[in-house]
Amino acid sequence: MSKRKKILITGAAGFLGSHLCDLFVKKNYHVIAMDNLITGRIENFEHLFPEENFEFCNHDVTKYIHVSGTLDYILHFASPASPIDYLKIPIQTLKVGSLGIHNCLGLAKAKNARILIASTSEVYGDPEVHPQTEDYWGHVNPVGPRGVYDEAKRFQEAITMAYHTFHGVDTRIVRIFNTYGPRMRLNDGRVLPAFIGQALRGQDLTIFGDGSQTRSFCYVDDLMDGIYSLLHSNHTDPINIGNPSEISIADFADEIIQLTGTTQKVIYQDLPVNDPKQRRPDISRAKAILNWEPKVNRSEGLKRTYAYFKSLSDDELNETAHYNFDNYIIR
């Protein structure tokens, strides 16, 4: 009999999900990787197929989830996560953040498993408090274009706390700030793959608005360390994980121009509706409770990420956004 701990990872074929699969396979857990491949890519974890402690389950988590035998942990990471994704598939975004989390929490309760859910800095909306601490309640437009994602994630936190309080389910909530690294989709619309993709294709870099809005970018390996520590801590309140090094989007474009050596220029386009003006995590709680802080600075992280994007084929470079609904039946 194997004494391996068993972990279910939803959204396993996505950017973050697939890095979690790598981490937990390496740490000798038995990993059940669940995804319906709407926005995730099998290529992100196919290198794990030969591992005996890895299995892929092609399933939509908004439908009843069956796992046989025992289950120790659940990481709920299924969700479209980039603005163009959740604008194009808003109903699926709302369903995975509501029906999907309900199924995951029910499973956690039935199996007596600990569950960690992926929340987001988007729960703070366009924040009026800066940097964002966990006790800030946020500034979200529920009926704006981002509402489908932001409110689904806020609901996720609420139902997770309710299962914790009323059913005693062992829960953890991580609020993830902008994260980057290998396996982001070049066409997912987010600023880093957008700029690097444009540089690689010889296109001008598109700055939305005047570029004065800020973000704070965390390298994916640092996020993985933070999630691992949180899962194994006793902390059940939400916790920010992100890199507090803040930069304006205009300065970020300059960094990408330096990194890639592109001779293209920047062009300015309309700022999307409700685009947050500033974002930076206050990570005091993560430092105090998890003894965690990011280690990879932006220049090192960008070098590693650029090396990944450069290794992609021309087909991948020119692919436009697609959504695979082959496995998705809307009832």
Ligand code: UDP
């Ligand atoms: N952005 C940009 N050009 C692009 C893509 C994004 O200027 O080609 C901006 C976007 O308006 C936002 C910031 O970059 O202010 C970060 O956007 P992203 O989609 O990466 O994530 P967000 O933090 O807004 O969810």
